[in-house]
Amino acid sequence: MEKRRIIEVRDLVKTYGDFTAVKGISFDVYENEVFGLLGPNGAGKSTTLEIIETLRQKTAGSVMVAGIDLDKDPEAIKQIIGVQLQTSGYYPNLNLVELIELFGGLYNQPVDPMALLREFNLEDKAKAKFKALSGGQKQRFSIATTLINRPRIIFLDEPTTGLDPQARRNLWTLIQQVRANGTTVVITTHYMDEAEFLCDRCAIVDSGRIIAIDSPDALIDQLVAGGFERKKEVKKASLEDVFIHLTGKDLRED
Numbered sequence: 001m002e003k004r005r006i007i008e009v010r011d012l013v014k015t016y017g018d019f020t021a022v023k024g025i026s027f028d029v030y031e032n033e034v035f036g037l038l039g040p041n042g043a044g045k046s047t048t049l050e051i052i053e054t055l056r057q058k059t060a061g062s063v064m065v066a067g068i069d070l071d072k073d074p075e076a077i078k079q080i081i082g083v084q085l086q087t088s089g090y091y092p093n094l095n096l097v098e099l100i101e102l103f104g105g106l107y108n109q110p111v112d113p114m115a116l117l118r119e120f121n122l123e124d125k126a127k128a129k130f131k132a133l134s135g136g137q138k139q140r141f142s143i144a145t146t147l148i149n150r151p152r153i154i155f156l157d158e159p160t161t162g163l164d165p166q167a168r169r170n171l172w173t174l175i176q177q178v179r180a181n182g183t184t185v186v187i188t189t190h191y192m193d194e195a196e197f198l199c200d201r202c203a204i205v206d207s208g209r210i211i212a213i214d215s216p217d218a219l220i221d222q223l224v225a226g227g228f229e230r231k232k233e234v235k236k237a238s239l240e241d242v243f244i245h246l247t248g249k250d251l252r253e254d
């Protein structure tokens with residue numbers, strides 16, 4: 001089956017004063033895939049995401065989201081995407097149910113707060129305030145809120161930064177579920193194991209340019225085909241495997 005493009009970025013440029021943060025990048029994201037933007041700090045990942053999310057003006061190039069031209073109808077793009085809010089965006093006096101109801105009202109979308117909280121293992125926290133949640137719960141809640149307007153695409157900027165291994169793996173499962181329900185996921189991460197586990201394809205961005213784009217498997221195969229060998233013999237388990245083996249897979253925060 002032919003893959004359908006849901007995001008088309010062409011020759012995208014972003015300058016801040018004299019500095020060019022994004023230097024003419026082009027890529028496609030296919031419908032219902034998990035697509036990763038990987039790259040060192042300052043590579044231009046967040047800038048690129050924020051332009052697609054309609055939150056930042058581009059300098060040049062074109063962006064199409066689900067056939068909608070960013071230059072012509074950014075409002076229509078906003079309606080079909082879900083974006084994680086900065087944590088400061090959550091009203092401090094509202095509990096999780098009230099926050100979901102508020103967002104549902106803003107989006108003019110009927111929403112069942114308890115069903116959404118259940119999906120993200122946050123049922124017990126329905127009456128809690130956002131600031132009282134653990135790091136993992138906060139991330140789960142902020143991903144849940146991206147789904148309130150029933151978007152076709154969600155954007156997750158470093159969703160597992162700072163989480164313990166259990167919470168990280170739990171979030172991976174939730175992201176896979178979101179994708180299994182038909183949503184396209186665009187993610188940035190600094191964790192290569194995360195990208196390898198979650199992403200169907202990823203783009204490696206460096207100094208504002210895409211220097212590689214493919215599936216994780218294909219990228220690894222290309223490196224190996226070029227004669228690359230690991231310096232150390234690969235062990236059959238990692239320190240993270242030891243950690244999970246000793247401490248279990250259950251979330252600790254609840």
Ligand SMILES: Nc1ncnc2c1ncn2[C@@H]1O[C@H](COP(=O)(O)OP(=O)(O)OP(=O)(O)O)[C@@H](O)[C@H]1O
Binds near residue numbers: 016019041042043
């Ligand atoms: N508002 C701004 N004004 C000036 N320069 C900016 C602005 N926002 C970002 N930059 C610069 O643009 C470059 C790209 O930043 P961006 O946040 O897109 O990178 P990133 O790949 O997301 O990095 P990180 O992994 O650290 O989040 C950086 O050099 C950054 O300092």
